[in-house]
Amino acid sequence: MGLDNNARTAIRIGIVGYGNLGRGVEAAVARNSDMAVAGIYTRRDPAQIEPMGAGVPVHAMDSLPGHKGGIDVLVLCGGSKDDLPRQSPELAAHFSLVDSFDTHARIPEHFAAVDAAAQAGRTTALISAGWDPGMFSINRVMGEALLPDGATYTFWGKGLSQGHSDAVRRVPGVAGGVQYTIPVDEAVAQVRSGLRPALTTREKHRRECFVVLEAGADASAVRKTIVTMPHYFDEYDTTVHFIGAEELAREHGAMPHGGFVIRSGNTSQENKQVIEYRLQLDSNPEFTSSVLVAYARAVHRMQQAGQWGCKTVFDVAPGLLSPRSAAELRAQLL
């Protein structure tokens, strides 16, 4: 709280896992002059990894414990299903860290496991950073606190959904494809007006798929399997476009995403107030990585201040995210 940042040496970041997210973390650290990548840690053969930055060392995962003295904060770039539930508690016993654990229903359990390890190891471990969970969560909490007599709406998109794209690609007869989640304009307009509408799943979002068929596949059968798929598509209006493999590669290789959190509420019978937080992301993984890196700075400061244990974005004061001193922030950005 109110820490002045007089550190003269860079915060040393260890990157655990080097997929889209790990590469994004490397790029984000390069944009923050008070940080440096101490090393990339991988389960693959380190010789096969080519970091973007010249001279960035790549190590095998099992060398991590031996590098404890050379790393201030680990940024974990693995998946929420198989990697983080095991890695975060294991590593929090020895390192301060940030992860992007995003299985909402299992957050309390993950928190408890990481907290026990971090308390014992006197480290600071922040879980579930990113944009949702993350920035969107902060705006849900603050919106509700500022306008207690109100309603909160989260819309996602327009954006590529990894989970839904995977579901489309598992349909028999599909050679490739992607799925975009799209907020329904009418719903967004109603919410923005402060009317607090009751909206069904179908009224809030629609889904759009771009699919490449296998040779000889039956388009109408594929379409039907997609649009009726339980949990993934049956509660939505879904459009399926069949395209060629070249068009898929050319037009649908990017990973845009974003969305809105809108809180509308009344401060008196007459007066409505609307708060909106919006993200428009060309690259979902690169933005998530940028959030992880800003929180790595806060984690380092909290660890240094003796604030050990598991934390979330709800526990981090905004000033801790900035490389600027508290006095500078007050003078220039307040």
Place this chain on the structure above:
Amino acid sequence: MGLDNNARTAIRIGIVGYGNLGRGVEAAVARNSDMAVAGIYTRRDPAQIEPMGAGVPVHAMDSLPGHKGGIDVLVLCGGSKDDLPRQSPELAAHFSLVDSFDTHARIPEHFAAVDAAAQAGRTTALISAGWDPGMFSINRVMGEALLPDGATYTFWGKGLSQGHSDAVRRVPGVAGGVQYTIPVDEAVAQVRSGLRPALTTREKHRRECFVVLEAGADASAVRKTIVTMPHYFDEYDTTVHFIGAEELAREHGAMPHGGFVIRSGNTSQENKQVIEYRLQLDSNPEFTSSVLVAYARAVHRMQQAGQWGCKTVFDVAPGLLSPRSAAELRAQLL
């Protein structure tokens, strides 16, 4: 940080000053079940004040020191020019408090005076809460921290500007009037596209005045005096509408405001990211009051945790603003 809120007794709020902001604070406290108004303190004759809530006690300002044991947090509702520079340091010596000091250039000086008093008194005093400074400041800091390679834009409006309305009313020949600040649509669209345009003052906002003339006043002279007024209007495109006193009262009595903070930046050469925070307020003072009251909750918790001294919104973790426990926030809003 990560405090659990198990308080069974309401946080007792003292309201200092009972104008638009003070009335808004009373209304906001009524919407938060973990808080209660302990008293309203005024420099006017207490017998002349009618609080909205039945049974809310109204006291003369000088009885405040004697009520120290019955108040947890004071919310100061005076003005930044004459009231707060004197009141906030004086009262912070004895009470935890929140103010809405909004003279940006004098914040460091105000901070130093309040900090000395609060450190000595072991109180927690948060200055400059509201929406700008306040919510907009948080979004400027976080936007810059998440996208260091980028640019931040603040737009205000459409909204009634008190300072500019006062300036219009001081023009000879003007019997009454209001001024609206309006963001220029083309500028907002350019900024949202992530282009990072360089915008002049004139390109960002325009100004619109609704003016009632005194009998016999020269409309074209009044218009010229307004649109060429240094500091207030000369750098903007300003439209002046002349209307009747009845229309002014009927159509321009509300105090809407709002605006945008937009951060756009690159996370790689190819990928632009845009973060937007937007407020649409039917009542500027009522929203400001709601922010003050949420921060009063945080201030009370920070005081209880021994985090004394002067604070700003940059020092407050989002979870501290919510009446819910940290565990509940993680389970339900993360």
